[in-house]
Each structure stands twice: as structure tokens, then as C-alpha cells.
Amino acid sequence: MEERIDSVEGIRQWTGSIPLHYEYTAGVAGERFLRGLAQGKIQAGYCANCKEASLPLRIYCIKCYGGVERSVLVRSAGKVAALTKTQFGQGGERLGEPVAFAYITFEGVTGGLVHRVADGVRVGSSVRPRFKPKRKRTGSILDIEFFERDLRPRTS
Amino acid sequence: MRRVAVIGAGMTLFRRRMLETGRELSYEASKMALDAAGMTFKDVESVVLGTAPDMFDGVHMKGEYLLEGAGGLGKPNSRVYVGGGTGVFTPIGGWWHVASGLFDSCLVVAEEKMSPLHPHPQYAFWSIFDHTTERPLGVTLLWIFALEMRRYMHVHNVTEEDIALVAVKNKMNALDHPCAQIAAKITVDDVMKSEKMVWPVKRLDVSPPSDGAAAAVLVSEEVARKYTDDPVWIDGVGWNVDSQYWTNRELCYPAYLESAAKMAYKMAKIENPRKQLDFAEVYDPFDYKELHHMEGLLLCGKGEAAKLTRDGVTQRNGEFPINPSGGLLGVGNPIAAAGMMKVCELFWQLRGEAGKRQVQNAERAVTNGWGDLMQVGTVLTMKR
Incomplete structure (x- = not known):
């Protein structure tokens, strides 16, 4: 008795696909967030009850579950909490150049963002977003090209 | 088993395309249900989510995806899924949680966002058909429903005009539903x-x-008494699943639904559903299915539903109203949320909160969900 099929040539088989395509709405909060990016702004939700800003922007607070109607600009520099470099793309293809991704937090904001980061960024680095030129922004997370080291002198 | 009460219900608008994400829809329906109950998310001990194929929303592990919007973070939660029967199975899942004594409260939330999927949500079902005997034919769901409808018409000598009366009635009823998507005054013609x-x-x-999304708050009797003097009780639940080989059963009668209904009626001590119940929210993704399901729910004999419809018995002001909400044909059909909408309708009707849709003297009712490849039956009875 064969325990495994070594060749499919001797058996009947079929090929198939499910031809699906998706067009997602960004949602109430997502719409607000993406419109902000197109203007070169990162917005966090602000819960008036918890007095807390959080990312990603939501229409509800995940602490108190009250509605979140306000958003606030994230003005602070980001801080790299974790960093990785990938050699492979989503389909398993080898990338020509490794791409660095980081989990970035912002002072005074719960949560954070994942994004590409420039060379020279390390865990603990202070970073800021590099936006595309305004005419090239579409209202997408990719309106931020990457985060790069924030070399501005600290003001406080 | 403990008694389980429903003390709040809520739903979003049903529309062809909502701006809200699935999470946002879940939040809005959940918040409305909790506000109606006088509770907050913190008061909820457990969450049951109901949502149909991940392929509809285009989000894998949709239960986990939606959970945050349903206030389920950090709480015991589960997702139930039995195709189009999911909407009525969702509160059945919540009933397990509370009736078992494991939890005193459970928020049940059903959601579907079918608009992202192109060219049409029906494409998500391509893989449901048997790959040996059916898929190569290019079968679609509409084909097999057409065959089922035709078989029902043939066996019981029912006309297309008889069946059209259901669409006319339900779309008219939906004119009184504030969330309805396709309410209309139309004719058989x-x-x-x-x-x-x-x-x-x-x-x-x-x-x-x-x-769209819909939600309800299920609680134990002890908790119900703290929040309301007017709870509505879930007194019967039933479910049943036949083979996906739909060619192996008599298409003119949903025997699996009869089995599910008998399970629920036995629990609720209902021996004569037509006499002991006051109205029904019957699953009606197609107009012929209302007739089919009336018979499977034992609300009339086989082949009798068309005559009851012709005679006006099933009108909202008739002797036994069917789908006073407007049903899926009038309110809309975000799959899991559509079944849950019917459970919400039972709650509002039995509490006397259905406004213009109110069925007079409604004290006891049944609803059902149906789906997958025409073989899932889910049934729930409620009473004041």
C-alpha cells in the first residue's frame, strides 16, 4: 500500500482558482487617518474619558469602549522599539536589497506604527517620518516613504 | 440549564456599501445593544461573534479581526459559523455560555461586509461545490436555488405569482424599518x-x-432582574445540518429545518407552533424560501404556505404575521447580521418596541436561519 503519492501524473486532478478582488473602505477612522497623511500629518485618536491618545486611529477607545470623536496630531518624534530586516518579499521572492522595518512608538501615545526605516536606524533611535512630496501623496500609509533618524536638536 | 434573557438589541443600517469597517460596524451595533440594556462593555463577561466566510470581508480570521470592535479584547470569546444560518446560531452560541452557568452575560454580535468583494460576493462560493461532479459545470448558488424553487413549485403546484407575493409583502413591511436597504412598494407585476x-x-x-451588523445582550435571570422589569426569554434553541450533497435530499422540503425546529419546540414545550406562537421571522433570502421555511418550521402543512400568503394570513396585521421586519428581502442581507437582525426583531416585537412594525399582542415567536449549501437549519424561540 502506498503511503504517499510520488507522482500526480497517474491520478485525476483539477486546477482551480477563486477569482476574487477586493476594494476595501478605510472606514470612518481610517478615512480620517489617511486624509491626514495626505496632508503630511499623523493623527492619533483621543479618548476624552481616558485622556489618552492612541494609534491606530479608531472610533472607539479599547480601554473604556466609549466613542472616540477627537483626533490629535502626533507631533513627537518616534522611538524605535523593535527593528528587523527582511530578505524576502510577501511571495517568498528574494529581494534585491534587504528592507528594514521597525515598530515605532511615540511619546504620549498608546500603540504605534510599523513602517520602513532608513539606513542607520537602530533600536532606541529617535525617528521622524519622511513624507513623499505633496503632489505624490494619495492618502495612504505609503505617503510616508520611511522613518529616518531625527537629528533635530532636542528642545526640552 | 439556567434561563437566558435578552435585555438589549442593536443594529446598524443595512446598505450595499457602508463606509464603516467591519470592526466599526460591530462596535456600533454592540454599543446600541448595550446602551439599550443599560450596560457597558465592562459589564460583559463573554463575547460570541458570528460572521460568514472570511472571503466576504476579505479578512482572514474574521472573528479575531472583529473582536476588538465587539469589546471582546481580553475576554473569553468564540466565533460561530454555519453559513447563512450563522445569524441565528450566534445567539444560540451565547445561550450556551449563559445557560450552562459558565457566564452571567454574553454579548452576541453578527457582522458581514460583503461590499469589498468583486466581481460579486457569490464568487466566494465557487469552492463550495463538489469538485468531482459539480464545479466543472460552472454551477453557482443561484442555479441550485432556482432548481429548489422550481421543485417546490412543481410538487405543490405553486406559481411564480404566489411566490412574488412574499417579496411584495416583505419589501412593504420594510418601509417601516429605519435600517432597511431596499424597502419599496412594489406589485406582483x-x-x-x-x-x-x-x-x-x-x-x-x-x-x-x-x-451591516447586529447585536444582542444575553444574561442570566439574576442579572436580567437587575437591569430590567421586562426581559425577553430565549426558551428554545435548535440546529441541524444535512449533507452538502444537496442532490441527496428532497428539495421541496427542508427536513433539516424541521429537525432543528422540533429540537427548539421540545425545549420550549411548544406542541402546536401555529397556535402557541404569535408571529415568525422566517429566513427569506429568496421569496420562495419564506414559504419553504414556514413549512419546515411546522407553521403550516407542506404546500400550504402559498395559500396562507394569498389569503393575507402572513401580513403584519394578519392572523399569523411572517417577517414583520421586512425580512432580508426588504431590510437587506448582510449574511450573519441578517439572521441576527431577525433575533433583534423578535426582541423589539416582544418588548412592544417595534414602532410602526409592531405586531399586536405579540408574546411568543420563532425565527430561523438557513445556509451553506441549503442544508443548515438554526432555530430560536423567544417569549415575554
């Missing part, structure tokens, strides 16, 4: 002249794809 899709199924025989 309108249905007959609407676009032929897969004969005998015509455009106005069919409910639309929709986005």
Missing part, C-alpha cells in the same frame, strides 16, 4: 417583469448583498 436571472428566479425574488 413588478416582480414578474423584473430581470430574469436564473429562471424562475428573478431580480426581485432575491435579497441584495449588504454591509
